[in-house]
Amino acid sequence: MKKEESLRDCLENLKNSDLYPFHMPGHKRNPGAGEMARYMDIDITEIDDYDNLHDADGIILRAEERANALYGADETHFLVNGSSSGVLAAISAVAGRGEKIIAGRNAHKSFYHAVYLRELDVTYILPDPEGLVNPKGIEDAFDKNPGIKAVFITSPTYEGMVSDVKKIAEITHKNGAILVVDEAHGAHFGLYKKLPESSVTEGADIVIHSLHKTLAAMTQTALIHVKGDRVDREKLRRFLRIYQTSSPSYVLMASIDSCIKDINDNGKEVLERLIRFRKRIEAETADLTWIRIPHFSKRQDPGKVLICSADGAITGQRIYDILRLEYKLQPEMAGDTYALAIITGYDTEDGISRLIEAVKELNTRIENEQSNCLGSARNKKDKKENIEQSSGPVELPKTVIPFYKAWDADMEEVDITRAAGRVAGDFINLYPPGIPLVVPGEAIDKELVRKIGEYINDGRNVQGVKISAKGERTVKVVAPM
Secondary structure, three states: OOOOOOHHHHHHHHHOOOOOOOOOOOOOOOOOOOOOHHHOOOOOOOOOOOOOHHHOOOHHHHHHHHHHHHHOOOEEEEEOOHHHHHHHHHHHHHOOOOOEEEEEOOOOHHHHHHHHHHOOEEEEEOOOOOOOOOHHHHHHHHHHOOOEEEEEEEOOOOOOEOOOHHHHHHHHHHOOOEEEEEOHHHOOOOOOOOOOOOOOOOOOOEEEEOHHHHOOOOOOOEEEEEOOOOOOHHHHHHHHHHHOOOOOOHHHHHHHHHHHHHHHHHHHHHHHHHHHHHHHHHHHOOOOOOEEOOOOOOOEOOOEEEEEEEOOOOOHHHHHHHHHHHOOOOOOEEOOOEEEEEOOOOOOHHHHHHHHHHHHHHHHHHHHHHOOOOOOOOOHHHOOEOOOOOOOOOOOOOEOOOHHHHOOOOEEEEEHHHOOOOEEOOOEEEOOOOEEEEOOOEEOOHHHHHHHHHHHHOOOOEEOOEEOOOOOEEEEEEOOO
16 A cells, blocks of 8 residues: 555545455445445454554554644544544543643533543633633632543534634743643634634644534544643543544544545645635624624634624524524534534535525514614614623532532422522533533522523423423432432
8 A cells, every 4th residue: 555545545446446254244245235225335343454544553653643744743633433533532641530630611522421421620710701721810819729631622612713822832931831722613623724723733732623513524523632742642542542432433444534535635725715705604694683693703713603683682592583594504512692503614605604694584574673672763873792601600610519419419309499509410511502500419599490481481402400391400410328
C-alpha cells in the first residue's frame, strides 16, 4: 500500500480485490446481505494490513497524523463513539478518583458521566447569560479550592459563543492544572482566517472535536487532540481503549479521513461559502423588526444562526415549530426566545434562500399579529433581540449529597409539585443541548419547579420529568434514609 493512499482508498482496494472474508463482520461484504448491503462493501474489521485503532501503526496511524497536521496538535486520535467518548477519556485521564476539578455548568452530559465514574469533586462555574465562562470565575475557583487538577469548559456553546480560552489556559496552567476544552461544535475553528481560533492553538491541553457537527463527516465521528506535555498520553490512550468500542467501524474512520482530505483540498472554498451564506442571511434580514438575526463576530461561530424574537413577541418554540411544520425547515433547537439553525459550507443556495424567505414571512406574520396589540406603535429601535441562553440554572442549586452517591441511592418518584425541598435523584435538563437544571444530589427548590413547568408548557423537551397519559408530571428524588 502506498503511504499517500487515504483510508477509504485502502478499503476500496480491498473491496475490488479477490481476498475472500472468512472473518467478521457477518455480512461478508455480500451485496445480497439485506437492505443495507450497499453500505457494507467497505465495512471490515482489524485484518492483516488494515491496522488497529487501539494500537495504530499503519494506515490508521497515518490517517490520524493527517488530522493532527491539519489542526496543529501534538497527538490526535480518531473517535468512533462520538465526542462523548473523548470527554469521558479526557476527564478520566486528567483527574484521579475523588480528585477536584473545575467545570462550566453548561457541560455536556458525558462530562457528568465521567464525574460519576471517577467520583470527582466538582466546583461549577455558572456561565454568563450568553454561555461564556468568565476567566475571573475560574481564577476565583482556584483561590477558594486548593488541589484542583483540571478545568473543563465548553467552547463554543451550542449557540456558538466562544469563551476566552487563551486567558483561561493561562490561569489554569499558572495553577498547575490541565485545561480540557469540549470544542465539539468548533471542528472548523482555526481552519479559515475569518473563523474563531481553535482551542488547540489557544493553549488548551486536550481538545475534543465532533467532525460530524460542522464538517462533512458521518454522525458519531470525532477527534481528540493533545497539545503540550502536561497530559499523561499513555493514560489517555488507556481510557480511549476503555471508552471506545473494541470493534471500531472502518466506515466511520474512513469518513473521518475523507473529511480531513476534503478540508485539506477544498477547505478555503468550503469555509468561504459558510461566511458568504451567513453574510447573505444577515444582509437580507437586516430590516426586519420583529425577528432579528444577530451579526456574528470573531467570538461567535458564523454557522450558528440565532433566529431571535424581538421583545419576546413570539417564543423560540413557536419559531421552531413554524419553520419545521409550515416551511419544512428543521432547526437544531429552540430556546426561550430563539430558534437555532445550523449552517455549514455544505448547505445549498436553495436551502439558504428558503430559510431567508421563511424568516421574512414569519416577521410579517408577527407584525400583523401585533398590529392590534397595546404598545405595537413603539419605535422599532426600542425592540431588541434576546440572545441569552436559556438552558441552564440562573443560580447553582445547593449540593446536599455528592452526585455519585445520590445517583446510586434508593429513589422514589414524586409529583413535581411535591418535589420542592427534596434531593434530586436524577438529572433534569433541557434537551438539546442537555445542560442540567439540577444534578443528582442537589436540592430542588420552588423556583426550579416553577421553571420546569414553564418549559414543559412551552413545549420544550425536559428530560428527567415523566409525563403520564393523564398529564401527571413526576421526577425522581432520593428516598429518605
